[in-house]
Amino acid sequence: xxxxxxxxxxxxxxxxxxxxxxxxxxxxxxxxxxxxxxxxxxxxxxxxxxxxxxxxxxxxxxxxxxxxxxxxxxxxxxxxxxxxxxxxxxxxxxxxxxxxxxxxxxxxxxxxxxxxxxxxxxxxxxxxxx
Amino acid sequence: xxxxxxxxxxxxxxxxxxxxxxxxxxxxxxxxxxxxxxxxxxxxxxxxxxxxxxxxxxxxxxxxxxxxxxxxxxxxxxxxxxxxxxxxxxxxxxxxxxxxxxxxxxx
Numbered sequence: 001x002x003x004x005x006x007x008x009x010x011x012x013x014x015x016x017x018x019x020x021x022x023x024x025x026x027x028x029x030x031x032x033x034x035x036x037x038x039x040x041x042x043x044x045x046x047x048x049x050x051x052x053x054x055x056x057x058x059x060x061x062x063x064x065x066x067x068x069x070x071x072x073x074x075x076x077x078x079x080x081x082x083x084x085x086x087x088x089x090x091x092x093x094x095x096x097x098x099x100x101x102x103x104x105x106x107x108x109x110x111x112x113x114x115x116x117x118x119x120x121x122x123x124x125x126x127x128x129x130x
Numbered sequence: 131x132x133x134x135x136x137x138x139x140x141x142x143x144x145x146x147x148x149x150x151x152x153x154x155x156x157x158x159x160x161x162x163x164x165x166x167x168x169x170x171x172x173x174x175x176x177x178x179x180x181x182x183x184x185x186x187x188x189x190x191x192x193x194x195x196x197x198x199x200x201x202x203x204x205x206x207x208x209x210x211x212x213x214x215x216x217x218x219x220x221x222x223x224x225x226x227x228x229x230x231x232x233x234x235x236x237x
Binding site: 010011012013017026027029030031033034036037038040041043044045047048050051052054055065066069070073074076077080081083084087088091 | 144145147148151152154155158159161162165166168169172209210211212213215216218219221222225226228229230232233235236237
């Protein structure tokens with residue numbers, strides 16, 4: 001848990017990240033940055049999906065529509081927070097010359113998206129419209 | 131991790147790829163903001179709707195500002211500096227705030 005708090009503090013403190021290890025080849029930092037941006041795009045796509053469920057499935061019953069939209073929005077928020085946390089952890093590992101941190105998050109995210117997609121198919125096909 | 135010898139081999143490609151990644155992400159943010167405006171103004175232009183609409187546009191502009199600063203920093207002739215955690219956090223907070231606006235609009 002203290003590791004997590006340290007990471008959150010590092011989100012806001014560039015000089016503390018620079019204190020650790022040596023300055024790496026800038027290409028590694030830029031590759032890490034692109035991965036961060038790819039995760040942020042994924043998060044924005046999930047948030048866009050939340051809006052889309054609300055806008056393009058107007059005949060769905062209120063509870064289903066709001067539930068699916070909130071599931072997508074929640075996944076988007078988690079994904080963006082994880083993006084910055086993972087970026088900080090990778091940046092520290094690169095500077096210290098350690099292995100990059102392993103993560104369970106991609107598997108969890110794909111499971112969540114699969115479940116939401118399945119629920120959406122079932123709800124639309126079963127016609128649980130309001 | 132030899133920065134000097136390898137830097138000659140790769141003068142512009144990595145910064146350019148990163149610049150394009152920022153552009154793509156800005157585009158994603160624009161799509162999300164357009165969907166937000168559509169949702170906000172769906173039920174007519176009430177005071178709340180216009181406020182949330184303006185907030186979402188402001189969040190997009192904030193993201194655009196972060197991306198623009200970063201792209202300018204990447205354009206330096208020498209070694210481009212690493213992304214500052216503050217900027218990464220600012221970009222992420224724009225996305226989170228957009229999601230909060232979405233939750234308010236949907237419920």
